[in-house]
Amino acid sequence: MEKTISGVIIECVKGDITRQPDVTAVVNAANAWLRPGGGVAGAIHHAAGPELDKECRPLAPIKPGQAVITGGHNLPNKYVIHCLGPRYGVDKPEDRLLADCYRNALKLADEHKIDSIAFPAISTGVFGYPVQEAAEVALRTVKETIPSLRHVKKIRFVLHSDRDLKIHEKVLESL
Template sequence: MTAKKISGVEIECVRGDIASQHGITAVVNAANAQLRMGGGVAGAIHRAAGPGLEEECRPLAPIKPGQAVITSGHNLPNRYVIHCLGPVYGVDKPEAELLANCYRNALRLAEEHGIDSIAFPAISTGAFGYPVEDAAEVACSAVLEAVPKLKSVKKIRFVLHSERDLMLYEKVLETKTV
């Protein structure tokens, strides 16, 4: 695990399961436009949260790339789920801006709801095909840009599925400054 503290906010990278983030107030779902159970992150979160999550999501859908909406966490160990639709790489343009908007909008919702800790997956890097190293650059830049303005959020965690992804995010985070 790599961690750094900037403007009173702890930012860390861990390898793990986004649906098993104990001690974190909100987890971010790499959602599909309909906010339904899917594969990857959306499947893991929906399975762990139970059917109530899909019911709560139904009236909030559809969302567009870069948008974020918030629901309760249901059976997850987290109070909230913030659902973001990342861009499909090579299809949704401008993909870097849309991906950055996922992180910005999730953090905006976290602030609006007084959330003190949030965990992000590597949005758009699975089925949506975003190269992990490029996604890490966008994610870390967007988060670090937001950090000085955060009042409620005191912990931001990037939860990476593989050792390779963890190493890429750690490398990018180590080289970034505010």
């Protein structure tokens, strides 16, 4: 499903964040030390290869809501934007910190003249953020940020399950 807001395409797809060859940047749901781990971070580091870990080390640690950018290495994407999402019920206020992830990633993308970016559902895995709430925060923030973007023309949400895809599509439809 896709929707165009102020000339920017927002789309939701089911798939693998490491297999998005038609976007310039993918977003990593990172840990504070930007190290390989489980979930999205593990998949991105595995696909990108060991050079990504080497490039990340001097950039760490990051705080919840922050975003940093690296090269894509062996990924089909030029860049990886790493965001540390909040741990639900731990990092407060989690809705503002989650919104900061999306806002800061989009700002970095625009500063680097990136035209397309793919996001996972940040914080919804081991960090425990409920998918419905996370989708509402993410898509609302993207919609609010679009008017300030000059270069980003496509924003994709890559969801891991049918359930997550349906939730994000419903929220996108309601924007």
